[in-house]
Amino acid sequence: MASARPRLSLIYLLPLWLLSTLAAAEERYREVEISAPYIELQTGPGRAFPSIHAVGRGEWVEVLKRRTDWFKLRTHKGVEGWVHLDQLSGNLDQQGEPLRLDAPRLDDFSRRRWEAGLLGGYFEGAALLSAYGGFALSQNLSAELAFSHALGDVSSQLMADINLVAQPFPEWRISPFFTIGTGLIHTRPRSTLVQSEDRTDQTANVGLGARLYLGRRFMLRGEYKNRLVFTSRDDNEEYSEWKLGIAFFF
Template sequence: MPSHRCNRSLLWLLLWLLCLPAAAEQQYRQVEISAPFIELQTGPGRAFPAFHAVARGERVEILMRRTDWFKLRTRKGVEGWVHLQQLSGNLDSLGEPLHLDTLRLADFRQRRWEAGLLGGYLEGAALLSGYGGFAFSPNLSAELSLSHALGDFSSQLMADINLLAQPFPEWPVSPFFTIGTGLIHTRPHSTLVQSEDRTDQTANVGLGAKLYLGRRFMLRGEYKHRLVFTSRDDNEEYSEWKLGVAFFF
């Protein structure tokens, strides 16, 4: 008897586990199309082609959202993307007009990926920098940046990997601190002295702030103190200032 009861309990547990995916599928938000039709596109962007039309009266499920684009699934299992403007105004599961919020500050706080282009100065030399980052949590992210500084006597190419700590991600103007390492390649311009190209390792610490501008854009400014480990007896120190625009997705 105990063995039969154990087997029966395991059977019920197995059936319950098998029912979990089906229960999860029923939690997707339901939408009834009240417009003449909406077009599904192959990806979340206007450059992706439309491949399927959903007619009035059909029901779809909202699977996920990426900025102002929503991934839908029809009753026949067709999946595609539609813009916020097309989806808004249709009917929810209660037959009421569907209201979908545009990007807000909450989306800025919950972002995962971001990229940007910044300009500034590295010890008086004009500096152009691009970066991409991934957020492990609202407070901690990793970034990869590439920079080019053009001075009167030399130019520098820099590649950095940084960790960025953001203690107050909920603030519209959010400060951050950064620490990282990388490489710098220096190419002298002057031909009056015998100078060779060289590549050295660097370390940097910095601070800055991000200002949420609206939708998916933000303004970013930062200062870094950079230490260059040269092959000579003394190391070099640089101050770096940058300001630019970034976007998140």
């Protein structure tokens, strides 16, 4: 595997600038105008929860989140509650068009809160398997936790990363993103010819990629990362990583 001295380049500076800019962006929610005589807000996402508030015709509500067929709303007076899809569907969106909420759409993809996925690829020529989960801090910025296992002929690596992901165009069906993060890598030599010990080192990484919305709650995700490993030796190590896989959001 190749080694390189630590160096500062534009590929490390650009994501830092982009993330600091996007972190200040405020989260926007979809607004809905009630065209039915009224809808009833409940305390939880289920028919067994009691009703706490009635929203009348002509009032506007914000859609905060979705859980299966239930939606959490907030009125302009700050009252929050849950309604079933049957009550919310057919009311008016911000363009005055009836809402169609029978299945997740591209707009739900751009406003997702949680996502998770399984990806495969290569880590400096070694086969790589990675699983991740992410939470949206805003439409443009999310935090992710990832675990990866690379299995090569000479050694195997176990990696754990915490990343920030910037998505400048969340409304696009093919949505590019940039990542920056840190983590740990545990290297276990597989060769019996050379005596060497397991080691654990800190890493930093930057990368870019894209999500492709496939439909309903599924997306295709591909990404490239440049990973720098801070070793106890004079030279640090630099690796390239490619991944592609399927993810879902909720």
